[in-house]
Amino acid sequence: MKFAQKALLAALSSAALVAGSEAPSDVLDLTESSFNSVVDPEPLMLVEFFAPWCGHCQALKPHYEEAATTLKDEGIKLAKVDCTVEEKVCSDQQVGGYPTLKVFRNGSPSDYAGTRKADGIISYMQKQALPAVSHVTSANLSDFKQKDKVVAVAFLSDGDSAERKVYTELADANRDDYMFGLVTDAEAAKAAGVTAPAVVLYRKFDEPEVKYDGEFNGEDIKAFLAAERVPLIDEVGPENFMTYFESGLPLAYYFTEPEAENLDTVLAGLKPLAKEHKGKMNFVWIDAVKFVNHAKGLNLRGESWPSFAIQDIQGSTKYPVDDLGKDPVQSIHDFTTQYLAGKLKPSIKSEPVPKEQDGPVHVLVADEFDLIFDEKKDVLVEFYAPWCGHCKKLAPTYDTLGEKYAAHKDKVMVAKMDATANDVPPSAGFQVQSFPTIKFKPAGSKAFVDFEGDRSLESFIDFISLNGKSGVKVSAEANDSGAAPVAEKAPSHEEL
Known part of the structure; x- marks a missing residue:
């Protein structure tokens, strides 16, 4: 159904282009027949692989056009490939999502690592040309x-x-x-x-x-x-977040409404603090209204502003402060001092521990995450999101899997955790990046193994039998209709 919708949107987009007229573009359109002949001779070229229905591609388009016009005068060409039409080209270039941007040097590709704003594209390609x-x-x-x-x-x-x-x-x-x-x-x-x-x-x-x-x-x-390379305190957003992320330093966010009357005063007050701790942590301010979900992801309530949070990117921990009182600068000063002195405990979001476990699959929450490390049990855990289509499709098979091992709960645990309502603790050693993520921990071990097979009942049982240490053996039986359960291909993930 999703594919049909995308195909329809692509067709409508194409029809609109034929019916109307667009302004002349400095972005080259490449096809299977022209790709190599255009790209290979160029010492430096940027190519976007896109789909017309892709919202991120649509947001990129004006920035890409502006960058193409500016860079044209410097002899740097920008091009694009419509992957809904030129499927072979995109397959050959191993395009896995939209938009994908690649830098080509005489036909040899490398991943584009700049921002998706016009000035970022221009700056990145100018550096590549030098x-x-x-x-x-x-x-x-x-x-x-x-x-x-x-x-x-x-x-x-x-x-x-x-x-x-x-x-x-x-x-x-x-x-x-x-x-x-x-x-x-x-x-x-x-x-x-x-x-x-x-x-x-x-x-x-x-x-x-x-x-x-x-x-x-x-x-x-x-x-x-x-x-x-970063200002003492700057506004953070999608276009510069990776600069902070790649620094590896903890990131201190001041969440505020951008129209707040005291914003400039607070930022001026925070500059000396940012200077004092430069090299230890980076300070930023962020639009709390626009990025309220990011605030909630840092375990802020997201109900009133201003608020503050420290995110230890390397340690995957977060330290929120909802109420900054009447003096935000002093509150932030005191909080960061405690943080740098190691006196604060990270915030771990968790649902309440279930009073009963009456389903075929154990419902895991962050507050009881240590159950996974039971050395006597093989443990399979699905990290899911309630809105994830792949997770919903997997649910009947996963419930059946739980039923298969119901008589062996002392040796094999089949569990699931809502990763939108619970944090994966730092002790896990990993973070959930897509849904569903399925991890396995053999008995007697604290190391996790990724499950990457097709999501059929047989594959799960074979995987547990092969990687487990409990010695429990169960068999996959036909479902009620007499047919084998339908497998879902594992590579499909819904990103965070």
């Missing part, structure tokens, strides 16, 4: 510093071969994130007020120049760049 390190002189240093929001420039002497090697390797590994320049002109370094060897990060926010003059090694310079 050598990993651009040679900068006193004549063009001023212009080079303005080429991006953050620009890294190393000042080295001609004899600094070891430092140049370190810097070049750093640039090669991080060219997607920064624009790297190299100055070997002593006069240029003197004019910039820098003594070689050193690295300066030029920024279009906060302090415009930040100097690194520590030991010249790649790891320390990389850590310096990661800490200084």
